[in-house]
Amino acid sequence: MPGDHRRIRGPEESQPPQLYAADEEEAPGARDPTRLRPVYARAGLLSQAKGSAYLEAGGTKVLCAVSGPRQAEGGERGGGPAGAGGEAPAALRGRLLCDFRRAPFAGRRRRAPPGGCEERELALALQEALEPAVRLGRYPRAQLEVSALLLEDGGSALAAALTAAALALADAGVEMYDLVVGCGLSLAPGPAPTWLLDPTRLEEERAAAGLTVALMPVLNQVAGLLGSGEGGLTESWAEAVRLGLEGCQRLYPVLQQSLVRAARRRGAAAQP
Amino acid sequence: MASVALSEAEKVYIVHGVQEDLRVDGRGCEDYRCVEVETDVVSNTSGSARVKLGHTDILVGVKAEMGTPKLEKPNEGYLEFFVDCSASATPEFEGRGGDDLGTEIANTLYRIFNNKSSVDLKTLCISPREHCWILYVDVLLLECGGNLFDAISIAVKAALFNTRIPRVRVLEDEEGSKDIELSDDPYDCIRLSVENIPCIVTLCKIGYRHVVDATLQEEACSLASLLVSVTSKGVVTCMRKVGKGSLDPESIFEMMETGKRVGKVLHASLQSVLHKEESLGPKRQKVGFLG
Numbered sequence: 001m002p003g004d005h006r007r008i009r010g011p012e013e014s015q016p017p018q019l020y021a022a023d024e025e026e027a028p029g030a031r032d033p034t035r036l037r038p039v040y041a042r043a044g045l046l047s048q049a050k051g052s053a054y055l056e057a058g059g060t061k062v063l064c065a066v067s068g069p070r071q072a073e074g075g076e077r078g079g080g081p082a083g084a085g086g087e088a089p090a091a092l093r094g095r096l097l098c099d100f101r102r103a104p105f106a107g108r109r110r111r112a113p114p115g116g117c118e119e120r121e122l123a124l125a126l127q128e129a130l131e132p133a134v135r136l137g138r139y140p141r142a143q144l145e146v147s148a149l150l151l152e153d154g155g156s157a158l159a160a161a162l163t164a165a166a167l168a169l170a171d172a173g174v175e176m177y178d179l180v181v182g183c184g185l186s187l188a189p190g191p192a193p194t195w196l197l198d199p200t201r202l203e204e205e206r207a208a209a210g211l212t213v214a215l216m217p218v219l220n221q222v223a224g225l226l227g228s229g230e231g232g233l234t235e236s237w238a239e240a241v242r243l244g245l246e247g248c249q250r251l252y253p254v255l256q257q258s259l260v261r262a263a264r265r266r267g268a269a270a271q272p
Numbered sequence: 273m274a275s276v277a278l279s280e281a282e283k284v285y286i287v288h289g290v291q292e293d294l295r296v297d298g299r300g301c302e303d304y305r306c307v308e309v310e311t312d313v314v315s316n317t318s319g320s321a322r323v324k325l326g327h328t329d330i331l332v333g334v335k336a337e338m339g340t341p342k343l344e345k346p347n348e349g350y351l352e353f354f355v356d357c358s359a360s361a362t363p364e365f366e367g368r369g370g371d372d373l374g375t376e377i378a379n380t381l382y383r384i385f386n387n388k389s390s391v392d393l394k395t396l397c398i399s400p401r402e403h404c405w406i407l408y409v410d411v412l413l414l415e416c417g418g419n420l421f422d423a424i425s426i427a428v429k430a431a432l433f434n435t436r437i438p439r440v441r442v443l444e445d446e447e448g449s450k451d452i453e454l455s456d457d458p459y460d461c462i463r464l465s466v467e468n469i470p471c472i473v474t475l476c477k478i479g480y481r482h483v484v485d486a487t488l489q490e491e492a493c494s495l496a497s498l499l500v501s502v503t504s505k506g507v508v509t510c511m512r513k514v515g516k517g518s519l520d521p522e523s524i525f526e527m528m529e530t531g532k533r534v535g536k537v538l539h540a541s542l543q544s545v546l547h548k549e550e551s552l553g554p555k556r557q558k559v560g561f562l563g
Binding site: 121 | 343344375376378379382383384386387388389496498501506507508509510511512513514515516517518519520521524525528529531532
């Protein structure tokens with residue numbers, strides 16, 4: 001990897017042998033477009049973080065930790081009218097700093113740790129999706145740090161990271177309006193393009209377009225939306241958004257149960 | 273982005289006006305401000321364009337350089353985007369302040385061009401696996417007056433329309449060494465087809481309605497916006513929600529339809545202006561920065 005001579009002693013550039021191999025991967029089989037992979041969610045597993053969550057969906061494994069609230073750097077003096085419910089005025093509102101990191105062994109090709117623009121784009125997407133849900137006005141001059149670590153990319157990584165981050169924030173006891181649930185979609189190419197919910201890595205690689213939606217299920221508000229590719233006309237994208245929102249609603253009970261279990265565990269540990 | 277100080281009364285005024293389809297400068301909710309586009313303003317580039325949209329001023333320069341193609345796509349060239357938010361746009365961009373916004377805009381540009389149909393990358397290939405054209409698209413933000421994404425996408429499309437890449441041939445010797453030959457005629461060049469290059473339409477949610485082409489003051493009143501990238505045929509290539517607030521699913525569908533409608537009109541007028549400017553030929557009067 002260019003530049004990192006202290007840790008890696010080897011040639012400047014290296015490629016995995018799969019690039020030169022003949023293309024003999026099996027094509028993803030036909031499946032129900034609305035199936036969601038079984039999800040394992042656990043909150044409250046890291047001892048050093050204020051709140052944490054681990055989410056596994058198919059081959060995608062994400063670990064998220066929340067720390068804070070601590071004093072924000074570069075504070076500004078603020079004034080102006082206070083918001084409703086005793087919240088701080090706009091200039092004193094808290095900040096949410098999100099960080100998205102991909103482990104170097106997460107994908108098929110090794111990616112050096114400072115991932116560059118893709119990770120920053122996903123971190124920005126995380127922040128834009130989590131901000132509507134967190135009551136930042138209740139944390140004046142403070143900042144909350146959310147860091148998501150993708151351990152293995154098995155498809156719809158951003159959606160899993162969003163869900164894990166929202167669970168971790170809830171586990172940390174941060175005041176929120178609602179949980180944020182994320183869902184990924186991809187458009188399978190071909191003569192009759194169909195949108196597939198919760199794609200695997202293979203389906204995502206062969207897709208003509210991809211979309212991630214984040215929903216606040218109880219309020220029924222879309223907190224985040226990020227999609228690109230040759231999705232076609234607006235009707236096709238609208239259908240994809242509807243499918244994604246429905247998937248998010250179906251995922252919500254699983255997350256509620258994991259939070260209840262974490263609270264019980266914490267209660268049982270505190271007793272003796 | 274540049275922040276503007278608005279009092280509560282001004283915000284209420286803007287929001288109530290938008291509900292009645294009447295904005296502060298008299299436009300309707302789906303009207304753009306007056307756009308001025310001029311191409312071929314910088315002489316050292318392969319193509320350039322300058323766009324003025326109200327108070328927003330963008331300068332784009334495209335430079336074509338030869339390089340090696342990417343390993344996964346050996347028969348294609350590629351585009352590299354770089355956005356520079358200079359301190360002259362607003363004092364907040366001094367030093368490293370504008371870097372975050374610049375990276376965000378560059379990432380959005382990569383996303384909207386990230387599909388096979390936007391630009392025909394095979395025309396940029398010189399010899400497979402060895403040489404290809406890399407187009408470095410550099411965007412310079414000269415003045416920030418709201419609605420940056422739209423102005424930048426218009427400028428990028430105009431600059432790519434204006435880009436002239438010299439025709440190059442790779443000759444092989446008997447020993448197998450390759451020699452690159454540039455054509456003698458300086459006007460013999462490849463032009464890119466910009467038919468399918470998308471333009472971004474940003475729709476800001478203000479109150480219960482959404483507006484196109486928001487000024488800085490209107491952006492301060494809006495909590496959430498939807499960014500839609502539309503081609504001239506109405507095909508959507510990218511969608512993104514921007515901002516701190518959340519959106520209702522129904523408003524997202526409405527905003528997509530508006531974005532498609534407005535985008536088609538924008539493309540039609542941009543195409544006609546670009547063709548008209550080109551038909552004036554090399555003798556046309558260049559306004560540049562003096563107008």
